[in-house]
Amino acid sequence: MTPLLEVLQGQRAEVAPVWLMRQAGRYLPEYRALRAEKGGFLALATDPEAAAEVTLQPIRRFGFDGAILFSDILMVPWALGQDLTFGAGEGPRLEPALLDHALDALTRVPARLDPVYETVRRVATALPGETTFLGFAGSPWTVATYMVAGQGSRDQHETRRFAYRDPGAFAHIIDAIVTMTIDYLSRQIECGVMAVQLFDSWAGSLSPAQFEQWVIAPNARIIAALHERHPGTPVIGFPKGAGGKLPAYARGTGADAIGLDETVDPDWANTVLPEGLPVQGNLDPLALIAGGAELDAAIDRVLKAFPTRPHVFNLGHGILQDTPIANVERLLARVRG
Numbered sequence: 089m090t091p092l093l094e095v096l097q098g099q100r101a102e103v104a105p106v107w108l109m110r111q112a113g114r115y116l117p118e119y120r121a122l123r124a125e126k127g128g129f130l131a132l133a134t135d136p137e138a139a140a141e142v143t144l145q146p147i148r149r150f151g152f153d154g155a156i157l158f159s160d161i162l163m164v165p166w167a168l169g170q171d172l173t174f175g176a177g178e179g180p181r182l183e184p185a186l187l188d189h190a191l192d193a194l195t196r197v198p199a200r201l202d203p204v205y206e207t208v209r210r211v212a213t214a215l216p217g218e219t220t221f222l223g224f225a226g227s228p229w230t231v232a233t234y235m236v237a238g239q240g241s242r243d244q245h246e247t248r249r250f251a252y253r254d255p256g257a258f259a260h261i262i263d264a265i266v267t268m269t270i271d272y273l274s275r276q277i278e279c280g281v282m283a284v285q286l287f288d289s290w291a292g293s294l295s296p297a298q299f300e301q302w303v304i305a306p307n308a309r310i311i312a313a314l315h316e317r318h319p320g321t322p323v324i325g326f327p328k329g330a331g332g333k334l335p336a337y338a339r340g341t342g343a344d345a346i347g348l349d350e351t352v353d354p355d356w357a358n359t360v361l362p363e364g365l366p367v368q369g370n371l372d373p374l375a376l377i378a379g380g381a382e383l384d385a386a387i388d389r390v391l392k393a394f395p396t397r398p399h400v401f402n403l404g405h406g407i408l409q410d411t412p413i414a415n416v417e418r419l420l421a422r423v424r425g
């Protein structure tokens with residue numbers, strides 16, 4: 089069993105295994121060169137040979153303990169029938185937006201996910217034996233915010249309002265995402281990933297009651313189904329911005345490990361989360377950019393917060409594109425001692 093997988097299954101490691109969210113991406117010159125060659129994000133993500141290469145690039149350069157599949161959380165709404173585009177400098181767009189179009193009017197195209205499964209198969213055969221292969225999907229609430237509004241937003245106002253105004257219609261969207269996500273992650277596991285992560289990037293925008301309804305309950309359904317289909321395959325839950333709702337998320341979803349964003353006090357998390365539950369995180373990505381003594385001190389604070397708990401060292405969110413490669417090397421050297 090790989091070192092990262094052992095920790096995700098509840099074993100404490102003397103040296104925390106390391107991987108970084110968005111570790112395959114724009115801060116790497118080899119990624120930028122390949123993306124320029126392919127001409128755009130979606131073309132890159134749906135080319136199994138290229139997507140496998142991007143997934144492997146940070147493993148070759150840094151020797152991370154985990155490789156994260158190169159793809160996007162919006163593959164699920166694309167498979168549910170929305171058109172997906174990535175405009176230069178303006179982020180992803182989904183059409184038609186469900187704010188004023190019915191979900192049932194869409195024609196589902198599950199074959200759009202086939203290139204992802206082929207990417208998984210290619211990476212699984214190429215990874216070093218000690219490296220854990222991680223798959224992922226977006227959590228239903230976060231995916232729904234893009235599907236309803238057609239694009240990202242700062243406070244998810246339109247989707248939150250929609251969910252209050254017509255909870256039945258919104259539940260129908262959530263149910264469709266849950267069903268597709270269970271099958272999507274299950275196929276990733278069948279094709280070779282060893283653990284999966286559910287990204288809920290916008291979980292922090294919800295009231296406690298909405299958080300229970302639209303974050304905890306749907307994620308619990310996905311995790312229970314994956315546990316039934318794939319016993320022993322860990323599921324990491326990452327509800328960014330959950331803050332004080334993290335203990336409820338941990339208890340209610342059944343996640344095998346909890347990702348902590350950079351705003352969470354790791355000492356507090358170690359105190360309030362269920363004993364023995366593995367955690368992941370939570371270095372501030374800006375500390376990684378800063379480097380030097382500030383980076384060292386920030387790394388040490390995270391490491392010292394979990395003296396007995398299983399811990400995967402990671403960032404509190406994705407690595408930023410202007411992150412110096414030398415700082416990533418410094419991080420790895422410090423964590424690994």
